[in-house]
Amino acid sequence: MNSEDGTVTERGHLTVTSPTGRGRGDLFDPACPTRQLLDRLGGKWTSMAVKVLGDAHPGEVRFAELKRRMPGVSQKMLAQTLRSLERDSLVDRRVEAATPPRVHYRLTDLGASLTEPIAALRNWAEEHMARIDEAGLAWDRARS
């Protein structure tokens, strides 16, 4: 982010309106909800964590089990991802006081509701991504 330049380089977003549509006095959409959501889901592990927790719903999943079901994730990234989801109230964290400690995670109702739009994305992806891959390869070939 640039220093003291008051003008932000990013403002209006997916809620971009037609100039004639309605007079939005503000014009500046400091934080478009869709952008914010995409920023979260776009993270490398967020959607996978939601998926894994969603599959276990309404059961709880422990940290190590979560890690086991998300091959490739590091402890750091898993913890960070869960933190973020917890902060957003999408995930609930329950600590079982014991030695060693046990920590259980589950989706909140809000988090569970997210699985629906994600499912829409997944369905679209399953149906069309193969074609997109082909198109990409063809494009690469045709290029010079």
Added chain:
Amino acid sequence: MNSEDGTVTERGHLTVTSPTGRGRGDLFDPACPTRQLLDRLGGKWTSMAVKVLGDAHPGEVRFAELKRRMPGVSQKMLAQTLRSLERDSLVDRRVEAATPPRVHYRLTDLGASLTEPIAALRNWAEEHMARIDEAGLAWDRARS
């Protein structure tokens, strides 16, 4: 959706196991369609470009007009975003030979179909992001 156990092997989503059924994963899956889609939509300008082009559909939009409707985007990022979309066959590019040249962009049918799952995301975001923001602020307050 069941609360069954087991690793996530379901085809089509954020699949995580190796194709050879190795059991526990050693490698993460690079070819999950949903992951690929999210990587694209997660880009800073992709979804906005789709939105703007979708609003204009079936009309075409020229480069400069697109840029005008996407405040904050640089020429580099706009060109790069459009290239990527074109490569994916989500966007069609038409060059009108003239001086100065005119280039028109429009969504393909495939690209237009993407607006539906995106709309699902947007609806969810508009309905719930405010609450998520609150939760984040409360969380920040509660934890020093």
Added chain:
DNA sequence: CCGTATCCCACATGATACTG
């Protein structure tokens, strides 16, 4: 007008090591 080529930096992610 419509791009591409460079440079640059913040940041997301990964590897590793260390605690309670």
Added chain:
DNA sequence: CAGTATCATGTGGGATACGG
């Protein structure tokens, strides 16, 4: 077991300048 701390790095993306 469930994290946090630290360091290294690849890259997305912004600024700027040049070219067709």
